[in-house]
Amino acid sequence: MTDIQYLAPRTLDEAIGAFAAAGSAARILAGGTDLLVQMRAGVVRPGLIVDIKKIAEMTAIEETAEGGFRVGAAVPGAVLAEHPRFGKVWPGVLEAINLIGSIQVQGRASAGGNLCNGSPAGDSVPALVAAGAIVTLQGPNGRRQMPVEEVPAGPGRTHLAPGEILVDFTLPPRPPGSGDAYLRMIPRTEMDIAVVGVGVSVTLTDGVCTAARVGLGAVAPTVLLVEDAAKALIGSKLDDAALNAAAAACSAACRPIDDKRGTIVYRTKVAGVLLKRTVAIAAKRAQGN
């Protein structure tokens, strides 16, 4: 069998040093709900596993002075759900993260892992894209930031540089009248991989949409930021014409595959349908804020 080395450093510098030195054979362990399955299947044979959960900032949730949030890359979904404020400010992001797997999986699985796993169908990603979340990356050449939508490079691939580790997500403060939501279509009622996933964040002022972002998952090699859908919503009262235009923009953005979960035609159609439903939930939440 291949020798594996396991490290659980307490500092980020130590983690990056070991991770960068080990090159492409190294893997980061957050919740392990993807990594251990891949190891078991023989898809991944890491020479080094760097467990990042003993690094304080990786597991911290912090509300910033301006009312935004910093969420450590390794914070499990169940821990985020217990935060007294996060789910009130970003209910759509929280519901997207909490849709990943069972209660058992929620005890371990993190948004950082979901993003770095690079699946086009990762549930948390469209919601984080819609939220305008920014990731902090740290590597041998220091720290940098990147919008969430720029992280995925294709199925199983990211734009992280060699030796770089995802440290945290920064979610911006919420203006009054803002709301977000995430919906996905799956063949089962629970615990399945999205056929389409839509994240929406809107801000309403006197019933008019003044800001919107739309993230679309499982319909292209990466999760997409659909700017044309947001443009169709902004300036409208979220009336039928605006919703139809935004739905059409989502369908137009689709470059899906045919598989056993859904055909190209189905996914393309459902992307528009889900957009409308998700906007309705986000708008209702916005009116309550």
Place this chain on the structure above:
Amino acid sequence: MTKLHVSTTINGEPAEFLCEPGDTMLDALRGPLGLTGSKEGCASGDCGACSIMLDDRLVCSCLMLSAEAEGRDIRTIEGMAQGDKLHPLQQKFLEVAALQCGICTSGMLVASEALLQKNPRPSEEEVRFWLAGNLCRCTGYDKIVRAVLETAADMREAAQ
């Protein structure tokens, strides 16, 4: 390959074991620790038969490296009964026959106990949602769900 030495707490008792760095917690439990109550069903986190508590949080032991147990607090099905006295959930599962082949049972019990600690008055829907990560191919779930709901009611009554 040098084995890792892990010091942990299992069911309230200090425990030490040696493991390979790539071993799962389930490997360690069923191997060097000799605790075979946790079962391997799917080995991919889908079936919940290997459910354990890690620092009071329900997890699949097949999705955790055994090296991660260092300094943590682990509880398994073996710690559920107090000596010869079964936990009310265990007693109820027997009484209402909430099992057939038994492979899923220890995971169902560990998960159900975690639910009742968090929510002593779950609805049927909450029980079904919570146990969605525990697969049973024999019972059709009804008896399991009923056993959890009845136990919850019994425990509430006993607590008064």
